Amino acid sequence: MREIIMQTNRLCKSYKKFTALDNVDMTVYRGDIYGLIGRNGAGKTTVMKIMTGLTEKSGGDFEIFSKKGAEAQNEKRRIGCLIENPAFFGNLTAYENLKYYAIQKGISDKSQIDEALSLVSLSDVKNKKFRKFSLGMKQRLGIAFAMLDNPDLIILDEPINGLDPIGISELRDTFKKLNRERDITFIISSHILSELYLTANRFLIIDKGRVLKEITKEELDLECMRCIAVKTSNVKNAAAVIEKELGICDYKVIDSSELRVYQQDLDPEMLNKTLFENGVGVSSVYETGISLEDYFKSLIGEVRS
Helix, strand or coil: CCCEEEEEEEEEEEECCEEEEEEEEEEEECCCEEEEECCCCCCHHHHHHHHCCCCCCCEEEEEECCECHHHHHCCHHHEEEECCCCCCCCCCEHHHHHHHHHHHCCCCCCHHHHHHHHHCCCHHHCCCEHHHCCHHHHHHHHHHHHHCCCCCEEEEECCCCCCCHHHHHHHHHHHHHHHHHHCCEEEEEECCHHHHHCCCCEEEEEECCEEEEEEEHHHHHHHHCCEEEEEECCHHHHHHHHHHHHCCCCEEEEECCEEEECCCCCCHHHHHHHHHHCCCCEEEEEEECCCHHHHHHHHHHHHHC
16 A cells, blocks of 8 residues: 555635635645646645645645644644745845755754755755846755755645746756655646646646546546547447457446547447447447647536536
């Protein structure tokens, strides 16, 4: 069993008559790079603020490192976060800025500053003033700030906002490096599924405070991959015919009325004919497979309709 780092159970947050979170269930395992996906105002930041103690929940429960309530508060030192950017001083260097915050955090070992800068590849510019940093360098310094306490979990809210493609790529490499070399678990929010797809291994898609889907990268690939969908009242028999008559094992049963076949050179008409000839009633056979953006839009559309 994988170790659960953070978990919510029907988590709710309301501001007077406005519901920011509506019964949110999510599970983050050790070693995950967990992507929170949703439009602006979907509830991503609210989840993160509750996890880090920046706001209180209105209902439900959450656990951090298997601890609840007051005990969970004692685990906050194991979390590094960048939700509301720290106020770095323009006339101070990168090192001096982190030294200031290390003092605020009660960190006496100054070697942790150099280590944090090294982990985000800023050692060579540690004596450069913050005001001369590029946006990407500023974002990485923010991550170094989150790293000061040597956390087991880092929570980042929209860290790629405003970055150019090179800056996004550099930040993506930083996350993967820290995840791989330091076994740090990440929760990262974004409204751009295609960008976070290149980094995360699991995703929570949220809209208007409600969870639309929690899905692994592998499952997301299957959802979006080009395939032939078969709608039938007898999925079990359809699967048997596909295996026996066509020799195909690359398929997935979606639910009691649909399965999807992923063999790329398969002719839908031939598949339909084979099923019919073997007594399997089929209501529809069609090709499907969509882009990440269209998949996200389709989920939003299902909720709206």
